[in-house]
Amino acid sequence: MASPSSPPVVTRGLTKRFRGGQVAVDAVDLEVPAGSVFGFLGPNGSGKTTTIRMMLGLISPTAGSVELLGESMPKAQLRVLPRVGALVEGPAFYPFWTGQANLLRFDAADRTADPRTRKARAGQALERVGLSNAANKKVRAYSLGMRQRLAIAVALMQRRELLVLDEPTNGLDPQGTREVRHLIQELASDGTTIFTSTHLLAEVEQVCTHAAVMSRGRLVRQSTVAELRSELRPRLVVRTPDVGQAAETLKSLGVTDLKTTAETVEGDAGELPIDKFAAALVAADVRIHGFGLERPSLEDAFVALTGEGFDVAE
Amino acid sequence: MSPSELSPSELSPSELSQVRPSAGRHTLALFKSELHLVFGRARTWVLLAVLAAVPVMIGVAIRLSGSEGDAEGFLGQVAGNGLFLIVASLAISLPFFLPTAVTVVSGESLAGESSLGTFRNLLTAPAGRSRLLAAKMVALAVFCLAATMVIWLSGLIAGVALFPVGDVLLLSGTTVSLADGLVRALGIAVLIALSMLGLAGIGLFVSSLTSTPLAAMAATFGAFIVSGILGAIPQIDVIHPWLLIYGWPSFADLLRDPPYWDAIGRNLLLQGAYLAVFYAAAWARITSRDING
Numbered sequence: 001m002a003s004p005s006s007p008p009v010v011t012r013g014l015t016k017r018f019r020g021g022q023v024a025v026d027a028v029d030l031e032v033p034a035g036s037v038f039g040f041l042g043p044n045g046s047g048k049t050t051t052i053r054m055m056l057g058l059i060s061p062t063a064g065s066v067e068l069l070g071e072s073m074p075k076a077q078l079r080v081l082p083r084v085g086a087l088v089e090g091p092a093f094y095p096f097w098t099g100q101a102n103l104l105r106f107d108a109a110d111r112t113a114d115p116r117t118r119k120a121r122a123g124q125a126l127e128r129v130g131l132s133n134a135a136n137k138k139v140r141a142y143s144l145g146m147r148q149r150l151a152i153a154v155a156l157m158q159r160r161e162l163l164v165l166d167e168p169t170n171g172l173d174p175q176g177t178r179e180v181r182h183l184i185q186e187l188a189s190d191g192t193t194i195f196t197s198t199h200l201l202a203e204v205e206q207v208c209t210h211a212a213v214m215s216r217g218r219l220v221r222q223s224t225v226a227e228l229r230s231e232l233r234p235r236l237v238v239r240t241p242d243v244g245q246a247a248e249t250l251k252s253l254g255v256t257d258l259k260t261t262a263e264t265v266e267g268d269a270g271e272l273p274i275d276k277f278a279a280a281l282v283a284a285d286v287r288i289h290g291f292g293l294e295r296p297s298l299e300d301a302f303v304a305l306t307g308e309g310f311d312v313a314e
Numbered sequence: 315m316s317p318s319e320l321s322p323s324e325l326s327p328s329e330l331s332q333v334r335p336s337a338g339r340h341t342l343a344l345f346k347s348e349l350h351l352v353f354g355r356a357r358t359w360v361l362l363a364v365l366a367a368v369p370v371m372i373g374v375a376i377r378l379s380g381s382e383g384d385a386e387g388f389l390g391q392v393a394g395n396g397l398f399l400i401v402a403s404l405a406i407s408l409p410f411f412l413p414t415a416v417t418v419v420s421g422e423s424l425a426g427e428s429s430l431g432t433f434r435n436l437l438t439a440p441a442g443r444s445r446l447l448a449a450k451m452v453a454l455a456v457f458c459l460a461a462t463m464v465i466w467l468s469g470l471i472a473g474v475a476l477f478p479v480g481d482v483l484l485l486s487g488t489t490v491s492l493a494d495g496l497v498r499a500l501g502i503a504v505l506i507a508l509s510m511l512g513l514a515g516i517g518l519f520v521s522s523l524t525s526t527p528l529a530a531m532a533a534t535f536g537a538f539i540v541s542g543i544l545g546a547i548p549q550i551d552v553i554h555p556w557l558l559i560y561g562w563p564s565f566a567d568l569l570r571d572p573p574y575w576d577a578i579g580r581n582l583l584l585q586g587a588y589l590a591v592f593y594a595a596a597w598a599r600i601t602s603r604d605i606n607g
Contacts (some may be wrong), residue, residue: 092431206363
């Protein structure tokens with residue numbers, strides 16, 4: 001068993017090449033600190049789910065290794081996975097069974113799960129995700145959001161040391177998303193390490209302590225969220241119809257990394273005294289509609305890292 | 315989910331976080347769950363109901379026609395002794411109804427989990443791939459037995475209700491008591507259930523190859539049909555003893571005094587061999603396969 005401070009997830013050179021040669025995951029080195037809420041980011045098709053499948057032993061890596069809770073996967077999966085709650089690529093259930101019956105089935109598959117407490121634990125898990133009233137309804141009649149909650153309930157049937165949640169808020173309405181966020185925060189405060197893939201950056205900013213960004217199968221960044229955010233330097237943004245003139249003036253004042261659109265000019269003002277810039281722009285006959293510093297969002301950082309927007313299709 | 319709703323109602327968090335019992339203590343839970351999955355489905359009960367209807371249909375038909383002794387074989391003896399309804403029904407279900415039912419359930423077994431995506435939930439539970447396969451096979455075997463037992467029971471009830479019953483005249487010419495006859499009929503039901511295991515093994519293997527249950531069922535049934543066609547071509551009679559269905563009629567040897575065990579034993583060995591080969595192939599497939607579904 002790993003000591004409490006050793007990282008619950010470590011991958012080394014993790015690579016998956018599918019038949020046909022397509023490299024879905026390319027030499028990924030992840031290290032998820034104990035007790036963290038780790039946001040695993042990336043556009044669709046960037047290799048997040050494939051990485052998660054390898055972490056959980058569902059598919060075998062072409063190269064590289066995975067350590068889960070200090071033990072080597074997939075060799076130790078029967079020992080390790082009972083301590084890991086997982087939700088992989090959307091909810092999957094027996095539609096002809098009730099939500100509760102589905103929970104009992106997956107719990108019975110874990111031979112370390114106590115049959116005597118099974119029903120009570122299922123009841124609690126359903127309550128935690130707000131499905132108590134639908135416990136005896138067939139899953140066929142569940143909405144996507146309800147199925148998503150049920151999938152989270154599967155992961156909550158036991159007390160886990162690590163939760164691996166692949167897009168946990170997929171299909172949920174804003175209220176449901178908020179509830180899942182609270183649930184994650186609550187579980188994290190109990191000391192559970194949470195590894196969650198997502199494409200919602202707002203989620204990362206609100207709940208995650210750490211983040212990693214995948215792009216085209218490669219890990220392009222891994223750090224604390226605070227660090228990521230601090231690197232995002234505020235940018236000077238001028239809204240004006242006279243973009244050409246404004247850009248020239250700002251350039252002469254020493255602003256670097258200038259970018260212009262039809263109505264804005266923005267750039268990196270560094271430590272320059274920007275309070276003098278407005279006057280300089282006015283003196284250069286630039287009409288100013290707006291002027292100020294803007295802190296880029298995590299989304300901007302993401303686009304800068306991956307070179308693409310978030311909801312890019314495969 | 316307000317904070318009050320989140321507080322556990324039945325178990326305290328400390329009870330939940332108790333040290334888990336050692337691995338292996340609840341190994342059988344998955345096997346029970348697997349039986350629940352097979353027998354908790356409406357489809358399974360439809361299949362069993364169809365099988366239960368076979369003796370009733372045959373019995374009613376013979377009773378209504380009123381003819382006695384015209385028909386050959388077991389059917390011809392039903393009107394004289396209702397006990398033969400059990401044997402006649404099993405014999406009539408053997409070439410088509412039973413293989414169809416076994417094909418449906420075995421084709422569904424692994425491909426059904428793949429198509430629903432529940433495979434990944436089971437494996438991350440973790441069920442263990444070898445144990446999951448074993449649980450699937452055990453549930454299949456139980457289904458085969460349930461299928462023939464349903465015919466046995468339905469045949470007994472319909473036979474007693476529609477016809478006179480009494481001592482049983484065996485194929486070897488000797489007569490045995492009603493109780494002896496019932497036990498022999500039960501033995502035939504068990505033998506026929508065991509005769510289905512080879513086909514069940516093929517179905518399990520085919521089911522491990524695909525995530526489309528219908529394709530698995532079709533392919534399994536195809537293998538069964540091919541076996542029948544090959545068995546009907548006299549030019550290749552050297553391979554006939556090795557065909558899946560070759561030994562199926564051997565059940566009738568239980569109706570001799572003493573029973574002929576040769577053909578029965580050969581059939582059981584052959585079924586065991588088919589099962590071993592295809593179970594091993596399914597195991598090799600399932601333990602190495604990437605679960606992408």
